[in-house]
Amino acid sequence: MSAAAVLHPRAFGIKEARGRLAGWRDAGRRRRAEARAWYQAGTMEELAALTARWLRGQMLWTPNGHAGGPDPETLPLVDVLADLNLAGILTETSQPGEKAAFHGRPWRQRAYVTAFVADPGLARGLAAQAISAGLVVRAYRPGRRVDENGERDAVDVTTWEGHGVMTGMGDRISPRAIRRTFPGCDRQAVREVIRAWQVTLIDPEWGRDTLLWPLLTRFLNSRPPHST
Structure with a gap:
C-alpha cells in the first residue's frame, strides 16, 4: 500500500467506487445502444445478423434477456452458429452433445439446433441433407402444427438420472412464444420470423458431438455466398 493510501485511507475506496460507477454507466450506454440496434432491425435477416454478432461476442445483450454472451458450452459452436445466421438461418436454441455427471448423477445431452428459415428451398435442402446423414429432423412449414412427416411431438434431448427428461425439442414454436423471444422488436421483422x-x-x-456440426459446416460450404 502506498504512503498516500496510509495517510488517506478513504482515497482508495473513493477511487474504486468511482471506477465502478463509470463501469456501470458505460455498461448502461452499451446496453441502450444494443437495444436500439435490435429494435431498429426491420427484417428477419437483420435479426439474424445481430444474432451472429452476439454469438461472436460483439454484442452482450439480446431482447429476450440473454446477457453477457453465449453459455460456456456454446462457445465451441459459435463459428458454425454465426455462419448459419449470416446465411439466412436464424438460430433459436442449440446445445452440444455431452455425457457428464451432475451432482453425482449421469447427465446426457443430444446435440441439436433449432432455427427459422425464410427460404423454403433452403429449409428443404437443409432438412434433406440432415435426414441423409441420419439426424432426426422436425421441419414445419409456416402455420403448420405438424412437420413434413406428420410428427408434432418434442424429442428428448437432455436427461438426468433420477430426474428423467429435462429438455425436449422439436415441437412447433407458437407465434406467441416467438414474440416473447423478440420483445419490443420491429413488428414486420417478428412477422417474418413467424412466417418462416x-x-x-x-x-x-x-453424447455425440461429431455429426451435426460438421454437417452444418459442409452444408454452408456447399452453397453460394449469401448476399445481403
Missing part, C-alpha cells in the same frame, strides 16, 4: 419455416436437427446418439 421452423427446422430442428437432432443427433439421435446421446
Whole structure:
C-alpha cells in the first residue's frame, strides 16, 4: 500500500467506487445502444445478423434477456452458429452433445439446433441433407402444427438420472412464444420470423458431438455466398 493510501485511507475506496460507477454507466450506454440496434432491425435477416454478432461476442445483450454472451458450452459452436445466421438461418436454441455427471448423477445431452428459415428451398435442402446423414429432423412449414412427416411431438434431448427428461425439442414454436423471444422488436421483422419455416436437427446418439456440426459446416460450404 502506498504512503498516500496510509495517510488517506478513504482515497482508495473513493477511487474504486468511482471506477465502478463509470463501469456501470458505460455498461448502461452499451446496453441502450444494443437495444436500439435490435429494435431498429426491420427484417428477419437483420435479426439474424445481430444474432451472429452476439454469438461472436460483439454484442452482450439480446431482447429476450440473454446477457453477457453465449453459455460456456456454446462457445465451441459459435463459428458454425454465426455462419448459419449470416446465411439466412436464424438460430433459436442449440446445445452440444455431452455425457457428464451432475451432482453425482449421469447427465446426457443430444446435440441439436433449432432455427427459422425464410427460404423454403433452403429449409428443404437443409432438412434433406440432415435426414441423409441420419439426424432426426422436425421441419414445419409456416402455420403448420405438424412437420413434413406428420410428427408434432418434442424429442428428448437432455436427461438426468433420477430426474428423467429435462429438455425436449422439436415441437412447433407458437407465434406467441416467438414474440416473447423478440420483445419490443420491429413488428414486420417478428412477422417474418413467424412466417418462416421452423427446422430442428437432432443427433439421435446421446453424447455425440461429431455429426451435426460438421454437417452444418459442409452444408454452408456447399452453397453460394449469401448476399445481403
